[in-house]
Amino acid sequence: MKKMMSVILASALAVGLLTGCGGDTKKDDAKSNVIKIGVFLPLTGDNAAGGELELRGIKLANKLHPEVLGKKVELVIADNKSDKAEAASVAARLIERDKVKVLLGSYGSSLSMAAGNIVKNSKVPAIGTSCTNPQVTANNDFYFRACFIDPFQGTVMANYAFKNGARKVAIIQEVSNDYAVGLAKFFKDAFIKLAGPDSIIEVANYQTGDKDFSAILTNIKAMHPDAIFAPGNFTESALLIKQARQLGIKAPFLGGDTWETQEFINVGGADVEGVAFSTAFDREKATTAEAKKFLDEYVKEYKGEPSALSALAYDAYLIAIDGIKRANSTDSVKIRDAIATTKDMEGVTGKTTLDKNGDPIKGAVIKTVRDGKFKYIDFVDVK
Amino acid sequence: MKNKRDLILSAILLIVLFGASWFANSELDSYIRRIVNLCLIYAIIGLSMNVTNGFAGQFSLGQAGFMAIGAYTVGIFTVPVELRANVFYAVPMNPFIADIQMPVWLALIVGGLLAALVAFLIGTPVLRLRGDYLAIATLGFSEIIRICITNASSFTNGALGIKDIPPLNDVRYIFVVTAITFVFIAALINSSYGRAFKAIREDEIAAEAMGINLYKHKCLAFMISAFFAGIGGGLYGTLLGTVDPKNFLFTLTYNFLLIIVLGGMGSITGSMLGAIIVTAGLEYLRIFDEPLKLFGTMIPLFRPGFRMVMFSALLMACVLFWRHGIMGTREITWSKLIAFCKNPIGFFKRKGAAQ
Numbered sequence: 001m002k003k004m005m006s007v008i009l010a011s012a013l014a015v016g017l018l019t020g021c022g023g024d025t026k027k028d029d030a031k032s033n034v035i036k037i038g039v040f041l042p043l044t045g046d047n048a049a050g051g052e053l054e055l056r057g058i059k060l061a062n063k064l065h066p067e068v069l070g071k072k073v074e075l076v077i078a079d080n081k082s083d084k085a086e087a088a089s090v091a092a093r094l095i096e097r098d099k100v101k102v103l104l105g106s107y108g109s110s111l112s113m114a115a116g117n118i119v120k121n122s123k124v125p126a127i128g129t130s131c132t133n134p135q136v137t138a139n140n141d142f143y144f145r146a147c148f149i150d151p152f153q154g155t156v157m158a159n160y161a162f163k164n165g166a167r168k169v170a171i172i173q174e175v176s177n178d179y180a181v182g183l184a185k186f187f188k189d190a191f192i193k194l195a196g197p198d199s200i201i202e203v204a205n206y207q208t209g210d211k212d213f214s215a216i217l218t219n220i221k222a223m224h225p226d227a228i229f230a231p232g233n234f235t236e237s238a239l240l241i242k243q244a245r246q247l248g249i250k251a252p253f254l255g256g257d258t259w260e261t262q263e264f265i266n267v268g269g270a271d272v273e274g275v276a277f278s279t280a281f282d283r284e285k286a287t288t289a290e291a292k293k294f295l296d297e298y299v300k301e302y303k304g305e306p307s308a309l310s311a312l313a314y315d316a317y318l319i320a321i322d323g324i325k326r327a328n329s330t331d332s333v334k335i336r337d338a339i340a341t342t343k344d345m346e347g348v349t350g351k352t353t354l355d356k357n358g359d360p361i362k363g364a365v366i367k368t369v370r371d372g373k374f375k376y377i378d379f380v381d382v383k
Numbered sequence: 384m385k386n387k388r389d390l391i392l393s394a395i396l397l398i399v400l401f402g403a404s405w406f407a408n409s410e411l412d413s414y415i416r417r418i419v420n421l422c423l424i425y426a427i428i429g430l431s432m433n434v435t436n437g438f439a440g441q442f443s444l445g446q447a448g449f450m451a452i453g454a455y456t457v458g459i460f461t462v463p464v465e466l467r468a469n470v471f472y473a474v475p476m477n478p479f480i481a482d483i484q485m486p487v488w489l490a491l492i493v494g495g496l497l498a499a500l501v502a503f504l505i506g507t508p509v510l511r512l513r514g515d516y517l518a519i520a521t522l523g524f525s526e527i528i529r530i531c532i533t534n535a536s537s538f539t540n541g542a543l544g545i546k547d548i549p550p551l552n553d554v555r556y557i558f559v560v561t562a563i564t565f566v567f568i569a570a571l572i573n574s575s576y577g578r579a580f581k582a583i584r585e586d587e588i589a590a591e592a593m594g595i596n597l598y599k600h601k602c603l604a605f606m607i608s609a610f611f612a613g614i615g616g617g618l619y620g621t622l623l624g625t626v627d628p629k630n631f632l633f634t635l636t637y638n639f640l641l642i643i644v645l646g647g648m649g650s651i652t653g654s655m656l657g658a659i660i661v662t663a664g665l666e667y668l669r670i671f672d673e674p675l676k677l678f679g680t681m682i683p684l685f686r687p688g689f690r691m692v693m694f695s696a697l698l699m700a701c702v703l704f705w706r707h708g709i710m711g712t713r714e715i716t717w718s719k720l721i722a723f724c725k726n727p728i729g730f731f732k733r734k735g736a737a738q
Contacts, residue, residue: 043687079672079687084630088623089417089666096414110544110627117550117624122413135546138469176533176628178542185473207530 038100045082057313091115109133144358154186166226174232175205238268315347426658431611437649439604440584448525450616451631456494457617498613544627653710
């Protein structure tokens, strides 16, 4: 039996080896009428849900814009397993093996950072979809992104809080989450500038996966803050807000774009009504022609409301196509130069202009939860 | 003399492999180099884990914690000083370490020594435990390390992680470190210490009755294991160019547990084999992720993520049919290789009869 199994396994591997060799014979050169765009996203592992949503956006964009410079755009999709080492090897694989001209991805800043050195050394531009950590594009001429970054989002929420009369704010951050730490830091800096040095009365920390926040909340209740800024993962945040209301804290909660998922409302129920958070996209504010097309097609294709992640991924693809078009070339360095000068590119999340770091300059939408639904309340443009 | 022959053959093999790594470094593309490097680094960590788990028989799950220590030491001390303000943008770097910059090799050794020191400190109380209890205690320890790193922002940049570690995708460098690790651990296992480790693994009471100092030997195995895990972790950090605490979740340890269980607990060559099979095999299985057209129709099963299903199925098959891993506690030795070359069919027949 054991022998038979070995024979079967060995033959399975041998067959695999043969099929594997067949795939590598494709030639790629300037004359080819296909332009390859690599997509590396977490399609398995912890971040698979986010990766899948972004893949939808990119696939939809590819369906609506299948050609550039008269050539067909081919997506080469690869899974990075939500693992940094895999993210680095898969980025190298897409560039070396598949000879992609532009790389899109990834969901998750740390996964994108792992690919940073590779795109820099092989001089292939990459466009991040929803990696908000400033370090992704800092000191890297070949990394760009479609989403706004933590400093901007933190500042937007600080301005919003100040505008609505908050003068004393407590921060509760998910300290093991780079996104939450970044947001909290820039919220703090911006708010102190607006309301004075004593305006942040407390900075409390919790860990990913925590379920009980009563110690933090009892402490904060005694300080009577006007508002509480609590960036973090949606499950923990919803539980946090629920427990705060049970303790009788009336202060409004502010947060970031991670809250925009149905699970946040499912977990939080009536208690999360009235929270405010910033995000990249809302259909009411979606005024561009591209946005209308995106919304119609998305509903047709996937039967459901599009999320901001899909919209950002869609825009990342558009930035790439726009860059190739303006470069009028399939040379990666020329495409990089063109992407770096992206200006007023019309996408789903508004007009995108990239600054000298490769980060977009664009406004943020502020949303709330009303009657169990996300509702648009404000739009903050960059000055 | 058999020993002399083996020694010469091993030396020749090492030189040939070093030549091969030289070739790989200059001729192959960066993707293949990366996979080779990852195989080598995982082999180092697999070997280190095998010292405690396979040879000394102490079921420890702290490898991710030791790797984190090594990786962060390299991360903190090799980032160029002028780039540090950019990296530590949320909380400025602690002035005590802000101006210390080390070359990679020194940072690797410091990281390894630091990991060994921590292993000594926690080993003293924890190694009194056995079996499941030791596993839980070491698992808890690796989580403690990760949470300390998350909260010590002025040293480690907290959850934001460290970027701009000078990248090291050099096969020669990593090969040399792997070779040193391999030779050291092979020599250790064949020394009186190694025999003491194995005695402890087989029966602690009998070993103690034979005059083996249990505590001393367990602690030694634990520290050596931590040292090489720290070095492996440091190389892992430089290969990626960035480290962050979420890298070192306890699930990372299971990666290496998989490697040593698949290769064979208590087999050095088995760990090497396991590391190569798991790392390169998983990359190789990417053919299942690519769309496949058969007779003009797309097969819907072939989509990103399918390789993980295949990988798990293959793993189950392996574990079902080779219950002690591919190598068990056996090793690939020169005499076996020569016997195999002389008579490939007879070699397996003889082995089959012996079982």
